[in-house]
Amino acid sequence: MLRRPLALLVIVCLGHVLLISTQVQSKSGLPVLEAVTFGTMARVQAAVAGVADAVRSTWSQYFALRGVERENQALRQRVLELEGQLQAEQARSAGTRALQEALQMQQEAPVKMLAARVIAGDPAPGSLTVTIDRGSRDGIEPNMAVLAGAGVVGRVIGRPAAHAAKVQLLIARDAGAGAVLEKTGQGGFLAGGFGDGLFRLELVSNLTTVTAGEKVLSSGQDKLYPRGYLLGSVERVDGEGRTRVIFVRPAVDFSHIEIVNVILALPADPDAGALPPGKPLPPRGKGGA
Amino acid sequence: MRLLPVLGAVFVAVVLQATLARYMVGGRWVFDLVLVGVVYAALQQGAVAGMLAGTIGGLLQDSLSGGILGVGGLSKTLTGFATGAVGTRFVVSKPYARAIIVAVASVVNRGMTIGLDAMIHQEWPAVPWVALAGETAANTVFGFLLFAATLAVPGMAARGRFKRRSSWGRRQW
Numbered sequence: 001m002l003r004r005p006l007a008l009l010v011i012v013c014l015g016h017v018l019l020i021s022t023q024v025q026s027k028s029g030l031p032v033l034e035a036v037t038f039g040t041m042a043r044v045q046a047a048v049a050g051v052a053d054a055v056r057s058t059w060s061q062y063f064a065l066r067g068v069e070r071e072n073q074a075l076r077q078r079v080l081e082l083e084g085q086l087q088a089e090q091a092r093s094a095g096t097r098a099l100q101e102a103l104q105m106q107q108e109a110p111v112k113m114l115a116a117r118v119i120a121g122d123p124a125p126g127s128l129t130v131t132i133d134r135g136s137r138d139g140i141e142p143n144m145a146v147l148a149g150a151g152v153v154g155r156v157i158g159r160p161a162a163h164a165a166k167v168q169l170l171i172a173r174d175a176g177a178g179a180v181l182e183k184t185g186q187g188g189f190l191a192g193g194f195g196d197g198l199f200r201l202e203l204v205s206n207l208t209t210v211t212a213g214e215k216v217l218s219s220g221q222d223k224l225y226p227r228g229y230l231l232g233s234v235e236r237v238d239g240e241g242r243t244r245v246i247f248v249r250p251a252v253d254f255s256h257i258e259i260v261n262v263i264l265a266l267p268a269d270p271d272a273g274a275l276p277p278g279k280p281l282p283p284r285g286k287g288g289a
Numbered sequence: 290m291r292l293l294p295v296l297g298a299v300f301v302a303v304v305l306q307a308t309l310a311r312y313m314v315g316g317r318w319v320f321d322l323v324l325v326g327v328v329y330a331a332l333q334q335g336a337v338a339g340m341l342a343g344t345i346g347g348l349l350q351d352s353l354s355g356g357i358l359g360v361g362g363l364s365k366t367l368t369g370f371a372t373g374a375v376g377t378r379f380v381v382s383k384p385y386a387r388a389i390i391v392a393v394a395s396v397v398n399r400g401m402t403i404g405l406d407a408m409i410h411q412e413w414p415a416v417p418w419v420a421l422a423g424e425t426a427a428n429t430v431f432g433f434l435l436f437a438a439t440l441a442v443p444g445m446a447a448r449g450r451f452k453r454r455s456s457w458g459r460r461q462w
Contacts, residue, residue, distance in 0.1 A: 048308050118311060
């Protein structure tokens with residue numbers, strides 16, 4: 001009774017094996033099939049994500065309003081504090097600008113960014129990519145850097161569809177970034193892909209003193225991420241000398257990314273979109289911690 | 290075998306997986322709703338349906354995740370077929386028994402995926418035991434809820450119809 005289904009199973013499995021072996025040999029995959037599937041599913045995901053967001057916002061805006069008054073007062077107070085800080089920063093900025101003009105330094109051109117919404121996670125369990133609702137028609141290209149409010153999220157991988165693109169998160173197994181310690185200026189390589197959700201800062205000189213809480217910024221040396229954006233902060237340092245391991249907590253909370261910004265400049269020039277030294281990432285969008 | 294429900298189950302599972310994965314990125318909880326959908330199709334409609342659901346669901350998952358196309362497809366095809374064959378040979382009707390099948394299928398599917406990856410990359414990877422246990426537990430819970438709902442919903446609907454009919458009868462009487 002099972003003979004015909006078994007024959008069918010053998011044929012299907014052979015088809016799969018052939019499919020796998022084609023890709024393993026050529027390392028190129030099936031771009032057309034992938035593009036069609038990805039493009040179509042991105043449309044469906046955008047619609048489903050829209051419905052899910054609508055339900056969530058209805059819940060949070062109408063049904064889960066307990067404690068909003070208290071939160072509102074605290075936020076007003078925080079706004080007042082921040083306005084004060086902003087004025088102080090503006091005064092300092094005016095001074096810096098005057099100094100730059102005095103020294104005839106070139107002003108940095110403002111980097112062009114594009115806001116995008118995260119519409120889907122990776123359907124393969126445990127994979128660390130997300131799909132955004134901007135694609136090739138919006139000017140998205142592979143390897144463009146993606147940022148959230150708190151820091152660097154990752155980069156665009158693969159060929160973007162017309163209205164969607166895949167973003168590899170910085171905590172993924174094969175992801176990493178050129179990094180620099182804020183206080184000492186010592187360079188290193190920030191590697192992702194560890195099960196504990198922390199980065200490891202590698203290739204830092206043993207002579208450099210690294211303290212917990214120190215900020216880690218992108219160095220731009222990887223030619224992927226522009227210089228000066230926040231990657232994370234040192235969580236702890238285990239061991240000494242050659243066995244020293246530097247653990248870095250990501251600046252972005254990767255489990256709650258909703259809105260991201262894509263830097264619309266290809267990473268050939270490490271200074272494209274770079275922040276001036278000492279200036280942390282300005283808050284943008286809703287994503288991140 | 291009815292094709293439409295199988296395709297529907299797989300499509301819904303893929304969309305749900307991608308939608309829920311969006312909120313779980315980088316988190317500790319890993320689950321595979323597509324596998325739950327494949328097991329559902331296999332137990333409801335047999336080995337061929339399970340194989341078909343596994344093929345379509347696995348290939349969709351592979352193509353969306355950018356990995357090697359066919360790895361998930363092959364493992365889910367075999368898992369779906371084996372689940373369907375078990376389901377037709379043994380009477381497995383209780384939700385908890387079916388949830389156990391989901392658990393076993395999760396382990397088998399993940400084992401095959403790891404094995405295929407090892408063969409392709411010619412390097413044996415470190416087996417993520419904690420993630421594997423978490424995924425199996427999450428899939429089992431989702432499977433139990435799905436099968437319990439599948440059993441409960443037709444009964445509730447029939448009881449509702451019977452109630453309406455009997456109240457109509459009393460009014461006539």
